[in-house]
Amino acid sequence: xxxxxxxxxxxxxxxxxxxxxxxxxxxxxxxxxxxxxxxxxxxxxxxxxxxxxxxxxxxxxxxxxxxxxxxxxxxxxxxxxxxxxxxxxxxxxxxxxxxxxxxxxxxxxxxxxxxxxxxxxxxxxxxxxxxxxxxxxxxxxxxxxxxxxxxxxxxxxxxxxxxxxxxxxxxxxxxxxxxxxxxxxxxxxxxxxxxxxxxxxxxxxxxxxxxxxxxxxxxxxxxxxxxxxxxxxxxxxxxxxxxxxxxxxxxxxxxxxxxxxxxxxxxxxxxxxxxxxxxxxxxxxxxxxxxxxxxxxxxxxxxxxxxxxxxxxxxxxxxxxxxxxxxxxxxxx
Amino acid sequence: xxxxxxxxxxxxxxxxxxxxxxxxxxxxxxxxxxxxxxxxxxxxxxxxxxxxxxxxxxxxxxxxxxxxxxxxxxxxxxxxxxxxxxxxxxxxxxxxxxxxxxxxxxxxxxxxxxxxxxxxxxxxxxxxxxxxxxxxxxxxxxxxxxxxxxxxxxxxxxxxxxxxxxxxxxxxxxxxxxxxxxxxxxxxxxxxxxxxxxxxxxxxxxxxxxxxxxxxxxxxxxxxxxxxxxxxxxxxxxxxxxxxxxxxxxxxxxxxxxxxxxxxxxxxxxxxxxxxxxxxxxxxxxxxxxxxxxxxxxxxxxxxxxxxxxxxxxxxxxxxxxxxxxxxxxxxx
Numbered sequence: 001x002x003x004x005x006x007x008x009x010x011x012x013x014x015x016x017x018x019x020x021x022x023x024x025x026x027x028x029x030x031x032x033x034x035x036x037x038x039x040x041x042x043x044x045x046x047x048x049x050x051x052x053x054x055x056x057x058x059x060x061x062x063x064x065x066x067x068x069x070x071x072x073x074x075x076x077x078x079x080x081x082x083x084x085x086x087x088x089x090x091x092x093x094x095x096x097x098x099x100x101x102x103x104x105x106x107x108x109x110x111x112x113x114x115x116x117x118x119x120x121x122x123x124x125x126x127x128x129x130x131x132x133x134x135x136x137x138x139x140x141x142x143x144x145x146x147x148x149x150x151x152x153x154x155x156x157x158x159x160x161x162x163x164x165x166x167x168x169x170x171x172x173x174x175x176x177x178x179x180x181x182x183x184x185x186x187x188x189x190x191x192x193x194x195x196x197x198x199x200x201x202x203x204x205x206x207x208x209x210x211x212x213x214x215x216x217x218x219x220x221x222x223x224x225x226x227x228x229x230x231x232x233x234x235x236x237x238x239x240x241x242x243x244x245x246x247x248x249x250x251x252x253x254x255x256x257x258x259x260x261x262x263x264x265x266x267x268x269x270x271x272x273x274x275x276x277x278x279x280x281x282x283x284x285x286x287x288x289x290x291x292x293x294x295x296x297x298x299x300x301x302x303x304x305x306x307x308x309x310x311x312x313x314x315x316x317x318x319x320x321x322x323x324x325x326x327x328x329x330x331x332x333x
Numbered sequence: 334x335x336x337x338x339x340x341x342x343x344x345x346x347x348x349x350x351x352x353x354x355x356x357x358x359x360x361x362x363x364x365x366x367x368x369x370x371x372x373x374x375x376x377x378x379x380x381x382x383x384x385x386x387x388x389x390x391x392x393x394x395x396x397x398x399x400x401x402x403x404x405x406x407x408x409x410x411x412x413x414x415x416x417x418x419x420x421x422x423x424x425x426x427x428x429x430x431x432x433x434x435x436x437x438x439x440x441x442x443x444x445x446x447x448x449x450x451x452x453x454x455x456x457x458x459x460x461x462x463x464x465x466x467x468x469x470x471x472x473x474x475x476x477x478x479x480x481x482x483x484x485x486x487x488x489x490x491x492x493x494x495x496x497x498x499x500x501x502x503x504x505x506x507x508x509x510x511x512x513x514x515x516x517x518x519x520x521x522x523x524x525x526x527x528x529x530x531x532x533x534x535x536x537x538x539x540x541x542x543x544x545x546x547x548x549x550x551x552x553x554x555x556x557x558x559x560x561x562x563x564x565x566x567x568x569x570x571x572x573x574x575x576x577x578x579x580x581x582x583x584x585x586x587x588x589x590x591x592x593x594x595x596x597x598x599x600x601x602x603x604x605x606x607x608x609x610x611x612x613x614x615x616x617x618x619x620x621x622x623x624x625x626x627x628x629x630x631x632x633x634x635x636x637x638x639x640x641x642x643x644x645x646x647x648x649x650x651x652x653x654x655x656x657x658x659x660x661x662x663x664x665x666x
Contacts (some may be wrong), residue, residue, distance in 0.1 A: 019413055020420055021402075021527035025641070026614070026634025046427075069354075076666040080352055085661040087353055093659070094379075094652045194354035281359070299632065300649075301359025308358070315648045316633075319427045326426070328418040333409040 001243050001269035008037035011044070011324055019328045027295065031275070031320040038248050038273055043324035047160035047248055047317050050097035051153045052088060052307045053238055054081055054164030055146060057105030057231035058124030060133065062169040066204040067193060069168045071124070075108035077166045081306075082115035088164055088306035095314045097162065102149055104142050105167075105230025119145040121230055128173060129207040132226045139225040139233045146234030146259075150241025150249075160317065161242040161249045162277070163256035164307025167231050171282060172204060174258035176211040176227040178284040181220070181261040182291045186212055189284040191254070194303070220265040228258070235259030240266065243273035248317060252310035253280030253302065257288035264292060275317060277310030278302055334576050334602035341370035344377070344657055352661045360628065364608070364653040371581050371606055376657035380493035380581055380650050383430035384486045385421060385640045386571055387414055387497030388479060390438030390563035391457030393466065395502040399537040400526060402501045404457070408441035410499045414639075415448035421497055421639035428647045430495065435482055437475050438500075438563025452478040454563055461506060462540040465559045472558040472566045479567030479592075483574025483582075493650065494575040494582045495610070496589035497640025500564050504615060505537060507591035509544040509560040511617040514553070514594040515624045519545055524587070524615040527636070553598040561591070568592030573599065576606035581650060585643035586613030586635065590621035597625060608650060610643030611635055 011033040016022050023029065035044040056078050062071050080086045081101040084093075092099045102117045107124030110116075121142045125133035134142075150161055171193035179189040186209035192201060211227040218226055224233045236259040242249035243263075251260050251274055263270050276289055278298035289296060297313040344366040349355050356362065368377040389411050395404050413419045414434040417426075425432045435450045440457030443449075454475045458466035467475075483494055504526035512522040519542035525534060544560040551559055557566045569592040575582035576596075584593050584607055596603050609622055611631035622629060630646040 018420075019410070019418070020637050024527060024635065024637040025420065026636065028633060028635070073666065077352070080661050080666065083661070085352070085659065085665075087351075087358065087656050087660055090655045090659040091652050094648055094655050194357060297633070300361060300630070302357065302361070303359065304353050304357040312649060312652060315427055316645060319424050319645060322423045322427050323420050326418065326423040327420055328413050328416070332418075333406065333413065 010042035058107035059169035142233035146237030343375035392502035475566035479570030
């Protein structure tokens with residue numbers, strides 16, 4: 001992983017010379033500098049083509065009553081992604097991004113499709129409220145799936161990676177991981193996910209408190225195994241792989257942030273390559289963003305996952321890069 | 334102007350049936366409903382092609398020391414827009430929008446260009462700190478320029494209009510108009526514009542207080558003449574024309590909002606067609622947004638104008654429309 005401080009500083013210096021008041025492009029000026037630092041050159045190339053990888057996995061914890069949605073929805077959504085008919089597909093088409101669907105741990109059978117990479121490590125996790133979600137070897141294998149997907153995407157031409165996820169019940173392991181890695185309580189990190197009622201929120205908070213108690217003292221990979229999820233482990237690997245391949249990685253909501261916290265804990269060099277696409281309404285998302293020092297580009301009240309918030313931020317990255325190469329300077333006026 | 338409440342409600346009902354948790358697309362669900370209301374059909378068409386009209390004018394008030402920038406920059410930027418080398422051009426290319434440059438009141442000569450519509454009503458306003466900025470007939474003429482540009486853009490195929498502006502000194506008349514139309518004081522509405530120092534801020538606040546005192550009791554068009562600007566009058570006409578042509582109008586920062594407040598005061602039917610692209614850092618922008626009941630899509634600390642913040646919001650509009658037609662429903666899962 002290399003981050004070019006010279007490219008970063010050159011971009012800030014160039015922004016001061018462009019035909020506009022200094023600082024008038026606000027957040028996009030720092031973003032452009034970050035893209036120059038990642039690319040190792042100023043002006044940075046416009047980050048394209050863009051790939052959104054949607055990692056799917058199931059969660060045994062659904063048996064504990066943390067979500068009203070049946071587990072079968074995960075597999076149904078995998079088929080919906082493959083058919084190009086989910087929200088993330090529509091948004092990806094809007095911004096010119098490709099969608100890759102990766103089954104890392106879907107429990108329910110679904111019709112095979114050439115649009116789905118089957119990298120299933122196991123048929124969903126065990127119930128993390130009563131024991132480890134998976135074995136350490138399985139967490140490592142799922143992480144490796146994500147790392148390899150990132151490497152393959154960049155080898156195939158992608159110059160910007162976007163995180164996506166699908167997994168009924170996955171805000172529960174995500175909140176547990178974020179709580180464990182930031183030292184927060186179950187009450188701090190537990191949210192309503194897709195929109196659960198007050199009774200279910202009590203149950204979910206209790207499950208997460210149990211998970212946090214078991215998580216004490218574990219290293220990041222151990223945490224993934226004990227209280228994580230297969231798609232979250234893959235996201236951790238994907239973020240790591242994207243950073244090592246030298247491209248910007250756009251982070252979606254609370255699930256992606258859980259994986260990103262693990263990636264960051266394993267390898268501090270990952271962080272300069274991260275761009276937070278949006279602020280999810282989940283409380284654990286804001287806790288993770290603050291821990292990572294990330295200032296999200298969008299705040300639209302989204303809580304869908306799939307990569308929807310991150311993919312919507314892609315044109316902002318591209319615009320931030322583009323002004324650095326296409327604008328006149330004050331000298332030229 | 335017609336806004337189709339049935340289309341609006343149909344979109345909300347459709348959102349509840351799409352393959353996602355209810356409400357999980359947050360702000361984009363209301364936006365999609367608004368686009369359906371504007372289009373008069375659900376699902377709404379993706380709003381494209383998109384035109385950004387950049388209205389340029391000069392301001393006699395620069396003689397009173399409200400900005401450090403020389404007036405000649407307005408003409409220089411008109412040529413920069415025409416050459417496609419300003420920030421708004423780069424952003425417009427990113428989102429696939431066209432840029433139209435309209436000289437409504439530039440004071441300094443510049444090389445004629447086929448890329449600039451010359452609709453100059455007068456060579457800049459008079460100094461509004463000592464008397465009326467322009468005559469009522471000139472305000473009406475500038476308004477009409479904007480209204481006609483909007484009508485021509487839509488006749489030429491545009492299905493979404495974005496406001497843009499250029500005019501050294503134009504945050505001063507904008508703040509005065511916003512103060513007058515919302516009942517706020519000079520201290521409330523005066524900001525640092527492109528980044529003025531403390532001494533200049535004192536001068537600017539005093540100038541705006543003088544203007545507000547003279548503005549008392551004037552009707553909206555009278556306000557444009559007394560304390561407004563030529564490009565602001567044109568923006569008021571453009572917003573009105575876009576709404577009457579039945580397309581969404583994406584509003585940029587404080588200059589566009591000043592024109593939009595005038596348009597809204599003249600014709601209450603305009604408001605349902607308005608979409609706030611972003612929240613400018615200028616204090617008067619937030620005051621105008623609150624008065625209009627608009628919730629901006631982006632908040633990136635921009636204070637450049639030109640339409641830069643509004644054009645960056647265009648992919649969000651398009652994504653909000655697109656999900657309504659391209660997503661599977663829960664029944665189909």
